[in-house]
Amino acid sequence: MDGQGTDRVAALDQRSIDLRRLIVRGLEGGGRGHIGSSMSLVEILRVLYDDVLRFRPDEPKWPQRDRMILSKGHGCLALYVMLADKGFIPLDTLDTFCRRDSILGGHPEAGKIPGVEASTGALGHGLSVGVGMALAARMQGRDSRVFVVMGDGEINEGSVWEAALSAGKHGLSNLTAIVDYNKIQSAGPTREIQDLEPLLDKWRAFNFAAEEVNGHDVAALRDVMNRLPFDPGRPSAIICHTVKGKGIGFAENDASWHHKAKVGPDMVAQMYAALE
């Protein structure tokens, strides 16, 4: 796989476009949001919720459910869209994003939003929480699986690698770490800010069975996630090569679209147009 992982990305299908249009709806509602960080996540979350996770929208705390922690909490618009799509929350809740009395903040909160397992936003927390959940499932004899979706910038945090040590030590085959490797963090390209390479080798060195995939190729994502766990005695890691801002041509691979605070009608119209 090439470093950027973008060359062979097929055109987005209608479902991926529709989900992105819902992200724009949330951005419009809040007048702000992490655009690039949400757009790169869409296919990862789509495949998780459409094809992989076991859940009951009408019973969000169903004990036998799989747990999905969006550790890169700033990508929450992509999660909110999936939760609305699956019926955890009404679709029009997206219009209230970041508003004073909304349940949908700029980072997801577990106590407020059905289907959100852990409040995230402070980076580098999710994998440890996921390790605890995976150990809890093991202690309780549940076959629930735990998925933790992290950003590439996020895994600069040392706590992620502390958690990786624990997951590897315990051989948590019910835990999957997913990295949204869009190659751009807030300040610029990851290879300049804090280079992660060789990333696949790092996860393998921490005793994960790790694979990489094009994070916008729905069929490839389905295939790789349907093969989980990659090793019956070890945790799995999936490095998803993605494009920051994917689907909004003028925002793709541009660090300035990591977050926008003043999303006005013109910008919203441009984003919708890009998703025609």
Added chain:
Amino acid sequence: MRMTCLNMIHTLAQRDPRPVFIGSDLSPGLLGAMQKEMPKRYYMEGITEANVIGMAAGMAMDGFMPYVNTIATFITRRCYEQVAVDLCLHNLPVRLIGNGGGLVYAPLGPTHLAIEDIAIMRVLPNMAVVAVCDAEEMVRLMDRTLDWPGPLYIRLAKGGDPVVSDARNGFEIGKAIPMRRAKRGGVSLMATGVMTTNCLAAADILERDGIDASVLHVHTVKPLDEGAVLEQAADARLVVTVEEGVAVGGFGSAVTDLLVERLARSMPPMLRLALPDAFPTKYGVQNDQFQVFGLTPEQIAASVRSALT
């Protein structure tokens, strides 16, 4: 006190399915009996404090009650954001047990002195903060932890501390214990942790000098037993708070905040005996440090006498 506390985790785990032990990198064989009896509920995770807190949170989200133990500075300062976000924001029943609270690790220097642990834990929403005064009281505290719904920080003392608590007083988290009573208009000494022991001795010294002093043992700094503190303060000619930690934001600060808000102009005079806003520069043993900071019984009594004149 430490071994009593840790052994209680095993005892609690035998009678309740929720307790789990998580240590960092503690003594070899620590809680070996628990590890042998229930290996799936015993974790020694190495020097990964941030990870350990998140892991405890994840377990608590799925019904467990983790008891996490390591050195007090590292379980508070090192992983403060995990404590704030993973435990307090989610309001999870995780128990943090800090070895060597206050000045216990005097010979090891400022990296190991937990002098601001109470202050920084106290400011976190949902966190309860407890410092008992001896091993027998520790047993009573640990018994109550099974019923406490949110996160809890337990500060451990040196160990082998004189037993001054009394089972007849019972124990409730958040309920201060009057250990010595005084007549109206006496001096009110209020303390937490082993400073209660020093205050009881100071009260004996003061009595010989004809000064009547009560001692309120505020083992739970948060939630503060406002009723007990106000009741003691209302009758006192001097309120004295004594703590083995920094004055900024600590126990005395909590009492002062309450009295200022509730008593306004009828505030009694106050004396706060605590550590200054500085890293300690001396070594020695805990008692040496008490002397450095004016926290021995004799020094407490002398400070009270001086404040009354």
